[in-house]
Amino acid sequence: MGSPDFLTPRPTSPLTQIADELDLIGSVDRETFERQLVGVHGEVPAELVGADGVTKVVDALREYWQSAIAPYWNRMRTLLTADISYRGHVVTQRGTGVMLNELGPAISYGDGLLRVDRVSEVSRTESVDGRGLVLQPTLFGPHAVIPMDVGAEPILGYPPRGQANLWSVVDPPSRRDLAQLIGTARTRILELLTHPRTTTDVAAELKVTPSAVSQQLQLLRRTGLVEPQRTGKQVLYKPTQLAALLTGTEPD
Known part of the structure; x- marks a missing residue:
């Protein structure tokens, strides 16, 4: 059902x-x-x-x-975000077809046709018609999920990678140890990035200039601790999985 x-x-x-x-x-x-x-x-x-x-x-x-x-949710979203990043990497390195064929055993792609095998007596074929196909990793089921309504907005739910690690426990370093490792300012920035934020947002929170925060964010980006995400005209920064493990405060 x-x-x-x-x-x-x-x-x-x-x-x-x-x-x-x-x-x-x-x-x-x-x-x-x-x-x-x-x-x-x-x-x-x-x-x-x-x-x-x-x-x-x-x-x-x-x-x-x-x-x-x-x-x-923080833990769940970290896993989901990591999966989305991985799929994007596969697209850029190996192509869309390879990425689609790796989504799960019930999902296959070839010759412009995406096939989803489900335990159902109903079979149907739908055209995306330029509407775009949204891929949505979901933790609520081991199988591919498609809309029930004929003609619904194209969306495909699939089980993400790494679900077995969802409840693994990793003790993060203390705040003092982390500050000694990457510096107090950068530690504070990572702690503020519980959700994606702009340089201006972080600067206002820390009561420093945006240029000072920008320098720290660029260093954190180069070392794999934050990644930029463009939304409209804004560039938001969010912590990576590595940063989440270091701080123990998984991104929202």
């Missing part, structure tokens, strides 16, 4: 927050909400009948996030 597509909206940004996702789910129209529930369950569950059905789903998801996922 799958899940309704409205529960897994296509990401609009690599920096999407849970509040954004819940807003998207909360904006689903009643017809789509009921049709997709019927497609999965054969009917609209009794608890979701009525005008407040969507609100009930959003409230339940928010509560689930806070209790079951949020405490571990």
Whole structure:
């Protein structure tokens, strides 16, 4: 049994927050909400009948996030971000076809056709039609995930690399030891990068000039501890997996 597509909206940004996702789910129209529930369950569950059905789903998801996922999200996101970076590296070094063929045993690509084998009696072929295919690593299942609705926005969920290491424990060095290793200023910058931030943001937090922070960020980038990420006209800096292990504060 799958899940309704409205529960897994296509990401609009690599920096999407849970509040954004819940807003998207909360904006689903009643017809789509009921049709997709019927497609999965054969009917609209009794608890979701009525005008407040969507609100009930959003409230339940928010509560689930806070209790079951949020405490571990930093660790999860570190693994997911590492997988995305790896896939991008494969594309640049070996090509898109190789990257797609390495997503999982049920996923194969050749001659312009991406094939996803699923345990289902239903078979269908869809054209991306220039809409772009979003690849989304997911920790919630070992199999490839595709939209249930015919004509839905193209998105492919796949299990990321390294899931077996998700709960491994590594004791980070103390703050004092880390400061001796890379310097107090750079240690403080890494501690501030719990989520991607601009040079100006970090400078304001530290009450120093942006140029001073820029010099430190460039050194951290060259040593593999931070990486830039362009979003629109902004360049955000985020810690790498190596930095997360050093600081013990995995990126948000």
